[in-house]
Amino acid sequence: MESDKVAPLRVDAETAIILREAYHKIEALFRSDHYGLYDYVRVVAGKVARVDAFFVGFLQGSNRVRYPYGYDVGHYVSPDTHNFGPNGQTAWVVKHRQTYRFAYDNGFALHAGVPVGDLGRRSEDAVTVPIFRPAKDGPDQLFGMLSMQSYEPKAYDDNAVRAFEWLCAVVERVLTREGEDREALRRLPAGDVGPNLLTSDHVMEYLTHRVASIREMATEAEKEPDVSAAVRTHLERIIDATEHIQSELIEMLMETDEGPERRFTSLTKAQQAVAVLLADGLDNDQLAAELGVSLNTVKTHLSAILRKYGLRNRAQVSDDVRKYLAR
Numbered sequence: 001m002e003s004d005k006v007a008p009l010r011v012d013a014e015t016a017i018i019l020r021e022a023y024h025k026i027e028a029l030f031r032s033d034h035y036g037l038y039d040y041v042r043v044v045a046g047k048v049a050r051v052d053a054f055f056v057g058f059l060q061g062s063n064r065v066r067y068p069y070g071y072d073v074g075h076y077v078s079p080d081t082h083n084f085g086p087n088g089q090t091a092w093v094v095k096h097r098q099t100y101r102f103a104y105d106n107g108f109a110l111h112a113g114v115p116v117g118d119l120g121r122r123s124e125d126a127v128t129v130p131i132f133r134p135a136k137d138g139p140d141q142l143f144g145m146l147s148m149q150s151y152e153p154k155a156y157d158d159n160a161v162r163a164f165e166w167l168c169a170v171v172e173r174v175l176t177r178e179g180e181d182r183e184a185l186r187r188l189p190a191g192d193v194g195p196n197l198l199t200s201d202h203v204m205e206y207l208t209h210r211v212a213s214i215r216e217m218a219t220e221a222e223k224e225p226d227v228s229a230a231v232r233t234h235l236e237r238i239i240d241a242t243e244h245i246q247s248e249l250i251e252m253l254m255e256t257d258e259g260p261e262r263r264f265t266s267l268t269k270a271q272q273a274v275a276v277l278l279a280d281g282l283d284n285d286q287l288a289a290e291l292g293v294s295l296n297t298v299k300t301h302l303s304a305i306l307r308k309y310g311l312r313n314r315a316q317v318s319d320d321v322r323k324y325l326a327r
Contacts, residue, residue: 015163018047026170037174038069038146041167045148049160052151053123057090058144065090073151088113093130093145099165100128101156110149123149127156129168133176146171208249215242260324263309271308274301278314279321 011019022044030037042054055077056069063083070077084090089100092109102110102125110126128147132140146168150156156164215238221227222235267275277287287298302314309317 009162009166011159011162011166015048015159018044019163019166022167023170026174031174031177035069037171039071041146041171042071042148044167045160045164048163049148049157050150050152050155051148053147053149055147056144057147059090059094059142082114084113089126089128089147090145093128094142097130097139097142099130099161100126101161102126121151123151124153125150125155127161127164129165131168131172131175133172144175204249208246211242211245211249215239215246218242260320263320264324266308267305271301271305274298275305275317275321276325278302278305279318279325281318 009016009019022040026037026040030040038056042051045051045054051071052073054069054071055067057065057067060066063085064081065084066079066081067077068079070079087109089109090113092100100109102123107123107126110123110128115122126147126149128145130142131144131146133143135141146164148156148164218235218238222232222239227235264272264275273291274287277290282290284295284298284302288295291298305317306312306314309320311317311320
């Protein structure tokens with residue numbers, strides 16, 4: 001039907017070409033690389049308009065924003081966390097649930113909040129776009145924002161704003177798909193423990209691989225023929241330090257609590273089946289129905305599980321089983 005057609009994005013032809021290329025690169029390269037995704041979106045936005053400062057923020061709790069990515073005139077801004085007040089642009093976006101533009105209030109909300117980048121300079125134009133995730137009931141959930149800012153006034157016309165909103169919508173879809181993948185994992189037994197419960201194994205594995213990548217880059221750089229003696233010395237120190245860190249991380253991993261695995265594997269197959277469903281929050285009647293056994297059999301298994309775990313109640317057992325399943 002004619003009415004079902006999506007309205008075209010009203011940007012100029014050059015911008016449309018830039019955005020089309022960006023879409024394909026994001027789909028191909030940045031599905032699981034968040035830093036790369038944010039950095040690339042900043043670069044693409046900079047092809048359309050001037051971008052002096054750029055940040056990505058995610059809401060947490062009632063008044064906290066975590067910033068995993070920030071940029072200011074060629075420099076990476078370290079990640080940070082801030083509590084936002086009632087008058088800044090974050091509060092404005094939360095209240096209005098739409099794109100904030102400097103021109104709406106001559107930058108009042110922008111300058112009332114925590115500054116990004118060079119604290120000695122004031123942004124003279126800004127566009128901050130909210131990003132949402134679907135909610136099962138009620139309106140979509142506002143969970144973050146992307147902002148581009150300029151130290152020069154009137155840097156962002158309607159073409160630039162529409163292009164940036166489109167880019168932010170692509171970021172939103174990437175992050176939403178990841179949420180849908182996590183939701184699929186939650187459908188597995190004890191699924192709520194999946195990617196939401198961060199364990200020492202997860203942290204150590206991530207750090208080990210990231211440190212290894214740094215060591216490999218330093219090793220490759222060291223082999224370049226035109227590297228000076230001073231630089232080579234620094235690269236050797238980096239390689240040595242990363243090797244030490246990798247070794248230490250593995251040894252630290254050996255010291256982590258293996259109790260959850262030891263306790264779970266001590267159970268019989270029938271008791272493990274009960275324990276997994278227990279972690280899903282099933283009561284005794286539901287356990288009996290799910291397993292097709294009598295209520296007395298369920299109680300017998302539960303007594304044995306509590307005894308083997310050496311814990312006082314089923315809630316403590318459930319937590320321990322979740323830790324094991326989240327490895």
